[in-house]
Amino acid sequence: MTNFSVTRRQCLQAAGVFAAAMALGPRSLFAQSAPRTVRLGVGLKSLNASVINLLIGEALGYNAAEGFTVKGMAVGGNANVQVAVDRGDVEVGIAVPSYALPILAKGEWGEAISFYQYTYPYKWDVAVKPGSALKSYADLKGKNIGVSDFGGTEYPVTRNVLKNLGIDPDRDVKWTAVGGGVPAGVALQRGAVDALAYYDTGFGLIEGAGIPFEILTRPQGLPMIGGQFLMTLRERLKTDRALMVGFGRSAAKASTFLLANPTAGAKAFLKLYPETAPRGSSEEEAVKAVLVAVSRRIKLYQPPYPGFKMGQINPDEFTTEMALNGMEAKDLSRFYTNDLIDDINAFDAEAVKAQAMSYNG
Structure with missing residues (x-):
C-alpha cells in the first residue's frame, strides 16, 4: 500500500x-x-x-x-x-x-x-514614552536613540532624515542597538534610550504587546526614500x-x-x-495581533x-x-x-x- x-x-x-x-x-x-x-x-x-x-x-x-x-x-x-x-x-x-x-x-x-x-x-518613525518632553525631531539633538540593530533599515534611514534637518547623526546623537520587536519597546519603556527609531510593523509588534508609546510628528519635506x-x-x-x-x-x-x-x-x-x-492566543486574538502589526504597512x-x-x-x-x-x-x-x-x-x-x-x- x-x-x-x-x-x-x-x-x-x-x-x-x-x-x-x-x-x-x-x-x-x-x-x-x-x-x-x-x-x-x-x-x-x-x-x-x-x-x-x-x-x-x-x-x-x-x-x-x-x-x-x-x-x-x-x-x-x-x-x-x-x-x-x-x-x-x-x-x-x-x-x-x-x-x-x-x-x-x-x-x-x-x-x-x-x-x-x-x-x-515612508515606513519609519521615531517614538518616545508617553508624556516625554521630546516633541519633534529637532528635540533629538543630544539624545540617545535606540534602533533594533545597526543592520536594520531604520538606522541609515533615520540618520538621513536627521542629516536632512541639519542634525549631525554622528556627533549630535547617540545610537544604541536594543533588539527588535518587544525588547525594543521594553528598552524605550524602561528609559534605556530616549527615543526609538523603528519601522511600521516593528511598532505594530510593540503596540500588540501593550507597551505604550507616542510617535513624534514627522518633519515636513521628508525624503521619499x-x-x-x-x-x-x-x-x-x-x-x-x-x-x-x-x-x-x-x-x-x-x-x-x-x-x-x-x-x-x-x-x-x-x-x-x-x-x-x-502563545496561547485564540484565533480572534491571533488575527488581531497580525492586523496590529501590519496595519501601517498595508497602506504602503x-x-x-x-x-x-x-x-x-x-x-x-x-x-x-x-x-x-x-x-x-x-x-x-x-x-x-x-x-x-x-x-x-x-x-x-x-x-x-x-x-x-x-x-x-
Whole structure:
C-alpha cells in the first residue's frame, strides 16, 4: 500500500487555487502540475507578518496559478540576503537601497537587479514614552536613540532624515542597538534610550504587546526614500522571466487582497504560519495581533506616485537617497528595471477584491 501524506500548506495551496481561479489572469488554467520552488530570502531573524504580501499567495492559490510554490527563508540580515541572491542560494531576495546603493556608487555592484517594489516609502518613525518632553525631531539633538540593530533599515534611514534637518547623526546623537520587536519597546519603556527609531510593523509588534508609546510628528519635506524591492539575478530574469513575472503578480494580487480585506489576509497568513501567533492566543486574538502589526504597512503597498502601477519602481528614490549621502551612480539601469511591471499587473483586480471580501479562511 502506498503511504500518501499531504502537508497543511499543500492542502491550502490546492484548495486556494480553485477559489482564486477567476481572479488569476491568463496562466491560471495552465499552471505546471509539479510547481517549482522559489526560495525567498528575507532579512529577518524569523519570518513574520512584515512580508505578508509576499507569502499569502501560497494560501490564496496565486502561486500555484503561476506554477510555483514559495519557501520563505529568514537569513538574518540585509547583507545576508544580498549574498544569498548573488550566490544563487535564493531565487528572489528583498533588496534594501540603504545597503545596496553605496555598493552601486563604488561601481562594485554585482549581477542582482530589482524588478518589483513591494512596499513604498515612508515606513519609519521615531517614538518616545508617553508624556516625554521630546516633541519633534529637532528635540533629538543630544539624545540617545535606540534602533533594533545597526543592520536594520531604520538606522541609515533615520540618520538621513536627521542629516536632512541639519542634525549631525554622528556627533549630535547617540545610537544604541536594543533588539527588535518587544525588547525594543521594553528598552524605550524602561528609559534605556530616549527615543526609538523603528519601522511600521516593528511598532505594530510593540503596540500588540501593550507597551505604550507616542510617535513624534514627522518633519515636513521628508525624503521619499527607503522603499523595499524584489530582486533576482539579471541572468535569471532573462531565462526565467515568466517565473519572475508570476512571483511579482502573486505579490501584486496579495497586496490587492490585503488592501480590500486585511482581516482575510491575516487569516490566510496564520493558516500558513500558525507558529507566528502569540502563545496561547485564540484565533480572534491571533488575527488581531497580525492586523496590529501590519496595519501601517498595508497602506504602503500602493505607489504614492500618480499614474504608477502596483510594484512600479521610481528611480528618484535612489537618486534622492544617494544625494543625501554624497553619492552618485551614473547608471541606475544595473540596479533596477520596470520591464516586468505591465505583465505583472495583467490580472483582474476587481476579481481579487471580490475574492477577498468572500474569503472565509
